[in-house]
Each structure stands twice: as structure tokens, then as C-alpha cells.
Amino acid sequence: MFRKEEKKSLTRLALLSVGWGLGLDRFYDGQTRDGLLSIIGWLVIFGSLMLLSPCHGYDYSTGGKTMAEMSVNPLIIVPFGFGLYGAVLVVRKGFRLLRQFETAE
DSSP states (O other): OOOHHHHHHHHHHHHHHHHGGGTHHHHHTTOHHHHHHHHHHHHHHHHHHHHHOSSOSHHHHTTOSOGGGOOOOGGGHHHHHHHHHHHHHHHHHHHHHHHHHHHOO
């Protein structure tokens, strides 16, 4: 049905689609260090987004402050930038795997 190269690229694409945040595609390729760095990187990005978001804390959850009183931390642009860069890398790798599947002989 599928050749070996096609199966490998489909498997890597499925792992990228499902487990991009956990670096499953990197672990599958045997790049343990890169997989661990991927996990740490995404945890830092999502954690810093949660910490720097203007809507956290007891005052906001109990209705003590309104939207007009919220102050946005200007440092929130940093995790957004890294997250956008990471998303571009994931999409770029997905297209590379699709091209690999298409050109497999």
C-alpha cells in the first residue's frame, strides 16, 4: 500500500500533529535532547502567558476589578513572540513532511 518512506513521513506527521507540544516527533526521530527542550520551551511559553496575563489573581476572579482597571503587562509580548515563532516552526515542519511524503518513491 504505502512505501517505507511514505509510512515514515506519515508517522512523523501524525506525531507532529498530535504531540507537537510534547516533542513526540523529536523523540520518535531519536532526538531526546531536542524533545526535552521542546517540552521545556512550550512550558515556559504557556506558563509565562499565564503569569503575565492581566486576568489572573484573586481580585479579578471575585469581581473586585473591572476590565477598565486591568493593566496589561508589556512583557507579555515576549511569550507571544516566542509562541508565534514556535507555531511557525511547527507549521514549517509539517509542510516539509508533506513534501517528503509527496516526493517519496
